[in-house]
Amino acid sequence: MKKILHKASTRGFADHGWLRSHHTFSFAGYHDPSRMNFGVLRVLNDDEVAGGMGFGTHPHQNMEIISIPLEGELEHKDSMGNVAVIKEGDVQVMSAGTGVNHSERNKNRDKKVKFLQIWVLPNKVNVSPRYDQITLDQTSLKNTFHQIISPDPKDIGVWIHQDAWFHLGDFDKGETISYGMRKKSNGLYIFLLEGKCRVAGEELNRRDGLGVWQVNTLEFEMMEAGQILLMEIPMSN
Template sequence: MKKTVHRADTRGHANHGWLNTFHTFSFANYYDPSRMNFGVLRVLNDDEVAPGMGFGTHPHQNMEIISIPLEGDLEHKDSMGNVAVIRSGDIQAMSAGTGVSHSEKNRNSDKAVKFLQIWILPNKANVTPRYDQITLETDALKDRFHQIISPNPEDEGIWIHQDAWFHMGEFQAGSTPTYEVKMKGNGLYVFVLEGSCEAGGESLHRRDGIGIWDTESVTFKMTEASRLLLMEVPMAN
């Protein structure tokens, strides 16, 4: 087993007034050559957008973009004609492919919106752009790793153009779940949304991340009630 640990307080940070953001990997003005990616996981941004503010229309190409709202209402508009609002409990994915423009705005006038912005390098270039959004069932995450992203259109969650599987789970203190890696050679990046746990021989706390590879499974021990995001991705990029 190999691992790399990214503590919450070592992430890149920028506060633009309208946007308070933390970068696990190099992004915008934050550059660390040792933290460019974890396999095909290229961006993991922890964003907080001020009331009524947002990202103006901007383009993307050949990237799988996943948004996971944590608090508040985030409005999405894109050049494919999609207009949607995502909230906590929703998962959004967009394949930029040959090119797409979009905007993301905080729909709330009285509170910030918080969400994770994740970019995955695709395994296929110049695909037709597409958008998808799901709402998780109530209690879907309780005491298990619930799949939210996969490479297969027929599987649970949203599919993307990459051999990647994302899961989220909420566990009580003392729980010891195990995650089995689905594809040989893939690595697992764990991001602690809330709480604390032990994994890969490390004690992890809120917004800490750990990348683990060269293993077939990872067992966790929840040291308090915790909410985790697991991202299994190919290590070759």
């Protein structure tokens, strides 16, 4: 097994007033040659947007873009004609493909919106742009890793153009949970959203990230109640 640990305090940080963003990997003004990506996982941003503010219309191309709201409501508009509001419990994906323009803003003026913005390099380029979202049954996350993203349109959750599987779970203190890799050649990026856990010989705290590869199964021991996001992705494209 090989691994790389990214403590929450080592992430890049940008404070634009209306936007506070922590970057696990190099992004915009934050550049670290040793933290460009983990396999095809290119961006993992932990964003907080002030009331009524947001990202104006901007383009994307040949990228799988995933948004996971953690608090508040995020309004999305795009050049495909989609207008949607996503909130905690929702998962949104957008395959940029040949090109798409979109905007994102905090729907509410009186409270913040917090969300994860994740970019995954696709295994197919210049596909037709597409949009999808789901609302999770929160009970399905209790003390289990619930699949939210896969490569298969017929599988559980939403799908992307990559041999990737994402899982999300809410766990009680004292729980022990195993995760088996879907593909042996894949790596697993673990992002601890809340709480404290022990995995792969490491103790993770809130917002710590751990990349693990050349492993078949991992066991998680919850030292505090918490929430974990797992991103299983190819280590090369």
